[in-house]
Structures are given as structure tokens and as C-alpha cells.
Amino acid sequence: MISIVILNYNGAAMLRRFLPSVLAHSGEAEVIVADNASTDSSRDVLRDEFPAVRTILLDRNYGFAEGYNQALRQVEADVFVLLNSDVEVTPGWLTPLIAYLEAHPECAALQPKIRQWGEPADSAVRQRFEYAGASGGYLDRYGYPYCRGRVFGTLEDDRGQYDTPVPVLWATGAALVIRAADWRESGGLDGRFFAHQEEIDLCWRLRARGRSVVCCPQSVVYHVGGGTLPTGSPRKNYLNFRNNLLLLYKNLPERDLRPVLRLRRWLDMVAALKELLTGHWQNFRAIRRARRDFRKLRPEYEAVRADNLRRATADLIPERTAFSLLWQYYFRRRTTYDRLPQ
Numbered sequence: 641m642i643s644i645v646i647l648n649y650n651g652a653a654m655l656r657r658f659l660p661s662v663l664a665h666s667g668e669a670e671v672i673v674a675d676n677a678s679t680d681s682s683r684d685v686l687r688d689e690f691p692a693v694r695t696i697l698l699d700r701n702y703g704f705a706e707g708y709n710q711a712l713r714q715v716e717a718d719v720f721v722l723l724n725s726d727v728e729v730t731p732g733w734l735t736p737l738i739a740y741l742e743a744h745p746e747c748a749a750l751q752p753k754i755r756q757w758g759e760p761a762d763s764a765v766r767q768r769f770e771y772a773g774a775s776g777g778y779l780d781r782y783g784y785p786y787c788r789g790r791v792f793g794t795l796e797d798d799r800g801q802y803d804t805p806v807p808v809l810w811a812t813g814a815a816l817v818i819r820a821a822d823w824r825e826s827g828g829l830d831g832r833f834f835a836h837q838e839e840i841d842l843c844w845r846l847r848a849r850g851r852s853v854v855c856c857p858q859s860v861v862y863h864v865g866g867g868t869l870p871t872g873s874p875r876k877n878y879l880n881f882r883n884n885l886l887l888l889y890k891n892l893p894e895r896d897l898r899p900v901l902r903l904r905r906w907l908d909m910v911a912a913l914k915e916l917l918t919g920h921w922q923n924f925r926a927i928r929r930a931r932r933d934f935r936k937l938r939p940e941y942e943a944v945r946a947d948n949l950r951r952a953t954a955d956l957i958p959e960r961t962a963f964s965l966l967w968q969y970y971f972r973r974r975t976t977y978d979r980l981p982q
Contacts (some may be wrong), residue, residue: 642669642738643717645696646725647707649676654725654864659690659762662756670694671746672914674711676701676715676940691735704813705838706831709841712823720823720954722816726864730756736858737817739839740805748822748851749843751776752859755798767797770863775802775813777840780905780965783888785810785840787977788855791965794975797969801978809959811853813839814863822851832937833886836879840889847959848891848952874922880938881908889938892944893955 643832644666648655655673662671675682676697686695696711711718719741719926721734741747754773758765769775775798776791786792811817816839826845829838843853885904893899908931915923963981968974 641717641720642734643672643715644669644707644721644723645672645674645710645711645715646723647674647676647704647923648678648682648725649701650678650679650682651708651725652678652682653748655682655685656689658702658726658728659693661730663690663693665729665731666716666734668738670717671791672711672715673725674698675709676703676707680963688832690708702830702831703834705829705833705835709828709831712820712828717820720820722813722818722861724814727755727815733859733861740856741819742803744852744854746850746852747854748846749811749816749818750854750856751808752796752853752858752861753862753932754803754812754814754863756795757862757864764980765930767863769795770814771795771799772814772863772865773784775857776806776810777810777842777843779809779844779960781896781960781962782904782964782966783884785837785884786922786965786980789975789977791975793968796923796976802855805854805856805858807849807852807959808843808855809853809957810840811855814865815861828886830886833883834879836876837883837887841883841890844887844891844957844960845948846939847921847957848850848948848954850953853959872923874926877923878930878941881911881927882934885931885934886937886941888958889934889941890948915970917942939945 641902644662658694672694673686676698677700686693696714698707702710708722737750737752740750751773753775756765756768758771769789771790774787777787779785784970789796813937826842830841847853888900908927912927917925968980974980
């Protein structure tokens with residue numbers, strides 16, 4: 641059984657626009673909306689306009705990570721599909737994803753190809769990869785995520801150049817397909833992350849334990865992105881910097897931990913200084929607060945780190961690449977995935 645679970649928070653407009661496509665094109669799956677204690681009209685919309693959709697009503701806003709943990713405890717299925725409320729799916733989108741899982745028992749999780757959402761007439765926008773996941777995600781030596789089709793802020797047009805299914809380090813949480821058994825064995829998402837990069841942490845744990853994560857580009861969906869926290873938001877910057885440091889601390893092999901975190905301290909200082917010099921005071925403060933809170937949280941994660949390392953069976957994960965993405969992008973001017981060292 642397949643269950644598509646859409647986590648909603650104050651997304652009544654998104655539900656009206658995108659839930660019909662999910663219902664129309666996902667006949668082989670149960671569709672569930674878990675509401676994170678919305679304060680808009682979301683619950684009225686679900687009750688009045690989508691009465692056939694099962695709803696899970698959470699008692700407060702748990703954020704993305706813990707919201708899914710809470711919701712999926714109430715779902716019985718063999719495969720979970722975590723789908724953002726601002727995703728438009730396409731006819732037959734689930735078929736290649738489920739077929740891949742059935743043919744590859746070593747695969748724990750996978751994602752479709754993610755393009756930017758736009759109105760049907762705006763074909764140029766809809767041909768462009770979307771930031772949150774593009775055609776599958778990787779991590780460089782120092783923890784910077786990138787994708788086939790997206791390196792930092794550079795988004796490529798989808799010309800079919802990344803249409804081969806490949807192993808990746810992480811699959812986007814915007815449209816994440818995962819075996820329920822692997823979800824439960826891994827412990828699900830880290831609820832303390834609240835939002836941002838929690839799927840990278842989950843997928844890294846899966847890869848370290850010998851399971852594969854894959855992008856299957858034969859499935860295509862369209863994602864709006866930034867619906868809850870827009871790009872440039874100080875809150876978003878805070879969560880990205882803090883959570884990125886936490887996932888590095890949780891998952892890095894012992895030999896890499898000190899050198900990586902030592903250099904990241906300097907790189908984060910440079911990023912904060914750039915925000916300061918360009919007049920973005922709130923983002924400057926967000927980065928400094930992220931580093932401060934990482935230091936405070938680090939002792940709480942010592943046991944988690946020890947457990948992750950104990951359960952790891954793969955010491956070297958090829959999708960965590962050996963080069964510096966900052967160096968390749970800003971100094972070598974390699975701004976697209978196909979120009980990066982392979």
C-alpha cells in the first residue's frame with residue numbers, strides 16, 4: 641500500500657490549487673493531508689471541498705520534520721510519499737518511482753525530477769529545474785548541498801541532460817518516496833531540525849547504513865518552493881546554517897569531523913560578514929545565532945552521533961564528493977553540475 645502524505649500549514653490556497661492534481665493522478669495511492677494546526681481556512685477547505693481526503697489534525701505546529709514524524713505514526717502503508725502542498729504532479733508520476741523500488745530492493749528512498757512550477761502558458765519557467773531538489777542531491781566535502789541541475793543559485797533548464805536514474809546522497813523532502821520499513825528503522829526525520837535539510841540528514845543516515853537513495857527522472861513534478869519561508873528570510877538562513885552544522889556533526893566520519901568543522905567556522909564567518917557589508921543585518925544576526933545555537937545543541941547530539949557511527953556500514957559514500965563546491969563555483973566558475981569534477 642502507498643500513502644501520499646501532504647503536510648499542510650496555513651496553505652489553504654495551495655490545497656485548492658494543487659491537491660486536485662494529486663487526487664487526479666495518484667489513483668494507486670491513498671492521499672492524506674496532515675494539518676499542522678493551521679490558523680487559516682485550511683481545515684474548512686479540507687472538510688468542505690475535499691471531504692473524501694483523509695485528514696490528520698495535529699494539535700500544534702510541529703514544523704516540517706516533527707510534523708511528518710507525528711503524522712506518519714498514524715499511517716499504515718508499505719511506502720510513504722512525503723509531498724509538499726505546493727507540488728503539482730503529472731499523469732503517471734508514481735508509476736516509475738514504485739517500479740524502481742520494486743526492481744531494486746537495496747533502494748530505500750527516491751525522488752522524481754523537480755521542475756519549477758509556472759502557469760501552463762509559461763513554458764520557459766516550467767522547463768527549469770527547481771531549487772529544492774532538481775534531479776537529485778549531493779553534498780560536497782564541507783557540507784554544501786547541490787543538485788544535478790542546480791548549483792547554489794544557478795538553475796539549469798531541463799534538456800534531458802540528467803534523465804538517467806542515479807544514486808544520490810539525498811532526495812528532496814518536497815517529493816520523497818521512502819519505504820516505511822526504512823523510515824521506521826532510521827528513526828524518521830530529526831524533529832529538532834524543525835525545517836530545512838532534515839531530508840539530507842535522513843538520507844545520509846540511510847546511505848551510511850548501506851541503503852541507496854536514487855533520483856528517478858522518468859517521473860516529473862512541478863514545485864513552487866518557498867511557500868512557507870521565502871528565499872532570503874532570516875529565519876530560513878538561521879535554520880539552514882544551524883541544521884547544516886548539526887547534520888555534519890551527526891554524520892561525518894571521525895577523521896573528517898574536526899577539519900571540516902574548523903574550516904566551516906571560517907567560511908560561516910565570511911558568509912556573515914558578507915551579509916553585514918551588504919546591509920542585511922538580520923541575516924548577519926541569523927548566521928551568528930545559528931552558530932551559537934549549534935554550539936549549545938552539540939552536547940545533546942553526542943549520543944546520536946555515536947549511534948550513527950556505530951550503525952554505519954559504509955565509511956566512504958561516493959555521493960558526498962571530495963571537492964569544495966565553493967572553490968569550484970566561485971573561483972573555477974564551474975556553475976553547472978556537468979562541469980563539476982565527477
